[in-house]
Amino acid sequence: MFLRMVKGALTRQKGKMVMIAFTILLGASLATAMLNIMFDVGDKVNQELKAYGANIIVKPKDNSVLEDLYEVDGEDEIQSSYLQENEIGKIKTIFWTYSIVDFAPFLETTADVNGTAVTVTGSWFNHHLSLPSGEELDAGIVGLRSWWDIEDGQWLDEKVNPDGIMVGTTLAQTLGIRAGDRITLTTDNASKNLLVVGIYNSGADDDDQMITNLDIVQELANTGDLISSIEVSALTSPDDELAQKAARDPMSLSVSEYEVWYCTAYVSSICYQIQEVIPDAVASPVRQVADSEGAIMEKTQLLMILITILSLLGSALGISNLVTASVMERSNEIGLLKAIGAKDGAVSSLVLTEILITAVIGGIAGYFVGYGFAQIIGKSVFDSSIEMKPIVIPIVSVLIILVTLAGSIPAIRMLLKMKPAEVLHGR
Amino acid sequence: MILKAESISRKYPRLSANSNFFYAVKATDFEIKEGEVIAIMGRSGSGKTTFLNMLGGLLTPSEGKVTLDGTDIYSLSDNERSKLINSNIGIVPQGQSGIDSLTVTENILLPYCLYHKDNEADKYAKELIKFVGIEDIADCYPSQMSGGELRRMAIARALINRPGIILADEPTGDLDDESTRSVLELFRRLAQDKVAVLMVTHDELAGNYADCIYKMDAGTLTG
Numbered sequence A: 001m002f003l004r005m006v007k008g009a010l011t012r013q014k015g016k017m018v019m020i021a022f023t024i025l026l027g028a029s030l031a032t033a034m035l036n037i038m039f040d041v042g043d044k045v046n047q048e049l050k051a052y053g054a055n056i057i058v059k060p061k062d063n064s065v066l067e068d069l070y071e072v073d074g075e076d077e078i079q080s081s082y083l084q085e086n087e088i089g090k091i092k093t094i095f096w097t098y099s100i101v102d103f104a105p106f107l108e109t110t111a112d113v114n115g116t117a118v119t120v121t122g123s124w125f126n127h128h129l130s131l132p133s134g135e136e137l138d139a140g141i142v143g144l145r146s147w148w149d150i151e152d153g154q155w156l157d158e159k160v161n162p163d164g165i166m167v168g169t170t171l172a173q174t175l176g177i178r179a180g181d182r183i184t185l186t187t188d189n190a191s192k193n194l195l196v197v198g199i200y201n202s203g204a205d206d207d208d209q210m211i212t213n214l215d216i217v218q219e220l221a222n223t224g225d226l227i228s229s230i231e232v233s234a235l236t237s238p239d240d241e242l243a244q245k246a247a248r249d250p251m252s253l254s255v256s257e258y259e260v261w262y263c264t265a266y267v268s269s270i271c272y273q274i275q276e277v278i279p280d281a282v283a284s285p286v287r288q289v290a291d292s293e294g295a296i297m298e299k300t301q302l303l304m305i306l307i308t309i310l311s312l313l314g315s316a317l318g319i320s321n322l323v324t325a326s327v328m329e330r331s332n333e334i335g336l337l338k339a340i341g342a343k344d345g346a347v348s349s350l351v352l353t354e355i356l357i358t359a360v361i362g363g364i365a366g367y368f369v370g371y372g373f374a375q376i377i378g379k380s381v382f383d384s385s386i387e388m389k390p391i392v393i394p395i396v397s398v399l400i401i402l403v404t405l406a407g408s409i410p411a412i413r414m415l416l417k418m419k420p421a422e423v424l425h426g427r
Numbered sequence B: 001m002i003l004k005a006e007s008i009s010r011k012y013p014r015l016s017a018n019s020n021f022f023y024a025v026k027a028t029d030f031e032i033k034e035g036e037v038i039a040i041m042g043r044s045g046s047g048k049t050t051f052l053n054m055l056g057g058l059l060t061p062s063e064g065k066v067t068l069d070g071t072d073i074y075s076l077s078d079n080e081r082s083k084l085i086n087s088n089i090g091i092v093p094q095g096q097s098g099i100d101s102l103t104v105t106e107n108i109l110l111p112y113c114l115y116h117k118d119n120e121a122d123k124y125a126k127e128l129i130k131f132v133g134i135e136d137i138a139d140c141y142p143s144q145m146s147g148g149e150l151r152r153m154a155i156a157r158a159l160i161n162r163p164g165i166i167l168a169d170e171p172t173g174d175l176d177d178e179s180t181r182s183v184l185e186l187f188r189r190l191a192q193d194k195v196a197v198l199m200v201t202h203d204e205l206a207g208n209y210a211d212c213i214y215k216m217d218a219g220t221l222t223g
């Protein structure tokens, strides 16, 4: 009978219940979207940071100074000095050699493809190295750019495709290139006919560039065995006070501090050791980038939490109006129930059950609408689809129930105050 | 069972020349015992419903107290009082009352179902429905019923828990003479079964069935 009364109230107050469900739907959908984006984008950035193993970049000394001075990306305009390709191997001779998991050289140039000037990067893909220590290793961007999404074709294999090239998805679209096509790159120095092995989507600026074997770019740019930078991926210990002190100036450390620092895989000590083996280079952590990205992430997450809270608050206010109106509309029935001896608790639970059922319906609908929101926001803001996290479901459920209950408080208080004689006064 | 009122009064705020409130019911002593049928008559607005509600535990008196077999019902907690009213006092409210989403049968069973999970009252409900003459519409909903039918439903609902006291506010208000008579006869019979019946009525017929008739006049009850 209880359920029939609930059902009756739901069907008779359809309009109001639909409004309540809709209010909850809005709150739930925003909360779902924001929480999913928050978790998913957080995960993605972390993944990328982890995958973006290159946490150290090695550049020629002069170049690095210039770049720092003018804060410009020097590669195109002021590429004045280079590193030697044969120095790369020295990286694997440092004290923390086993921390170094991957690395790759880079050299950029501009070439002409069918009348369009494009940036071509030369690098290693899966470059096989036999180190003096006896260690065998495949180094290159297959590992360093492991998050790249190969949309067409596959990763370039240096042994199979010495004349292969990979093209970024944006550029491939502009030029109408697909995997399997052959393209000709021309510079003042040389002309190369290359096979497009794969189209990649990096989600970053790289997408309007091409990348090929280092020696091809060296030939196109006529640089001989030179490279412009090396990216190194190293397993590092998290920075602590000592690391920060050392990062400001290694010379300020006492001898014992220096020993500890040198023998700990801090990113700063690894950089220091790389500079020891490649004297005319500056190795610097790219952690700052990650840090600032992290800071932006944190702010974005804060914003999303704020939006979630505000939308839920809004829902609670909306619900409180609607539920109050619904209770007032039924004051006669409520008065009657009280007059025949229904306890306040029973009457309240009747109303709450109705509202909670409505809330559940609105919440479920809201979850799916929120899924849509998340995808739209993900695509337009973060340029990636958002994976739905299961953890969001219990969180949103709890939030919705809390919001619904909170929103029902004024109505329940009014209900408790209702005197049967007053609402039943012969009317 | 004895329901007793000890100088209960009820005042409501209302601005007039010399005060901010007026008494809808002035200090009144009253008592009704099992087996009695008492009728209260009086003009509209004289305070009959207010008085009945105070006796029925629905409206706290401004002064005085109401006792049921010695228990001061307004000193109980809300929940205790609800339970007490539910099992001991059958109330027929003035006007039309019913839960729209329940059928006639369910409405009648409602006071029983509030405190019981079984369906032991089903048989009695059928009898009451038959008695008040609404068996044809037992599965209808209140919105489909006439005023008199609703009234009869309310009477059956007040009786479902076999209360010791019945407080009926114009129970025969919308009824024809024949139905009025059968309701009054029912009250009389209940009184023989040791039930106390207090009704507010405008019906002259009530005089034939009541043990005594009180008059309410501007908040004052006279015998």
Ligand SMILES: Nc1ncnc2c1ncn2[C@@H]1O[C@H](COP(=O)(O)OP(=O)(O)OP(=O)(O)O)[C@@H](O)[C@H]1O
Pocket (backbone or CB within 6 Å): A422, A425, A426, B012, B013, B024, B042, B043, B044, B045, B046, B047, B048, B049, B050, B051, B094
């Ligand atoms: N909640 C209230 N607030 C203010 N005044 C009230 C309230 N309830 C009743 N009154 C007043 O108290 C007086 C008595 O009302 P009551 O309903 O008891 O009259 P009644 O005798 O039952 O009348 P009727 O025969 O029309 O049903 C009326 O003047 C009414 O206006």
Ligand SMILES: [Mg+2]
Pocket (backbone or CB within 6 Å): A426, B048, B049, B050, B094, B169
């Ligand atoms: Mg009245």
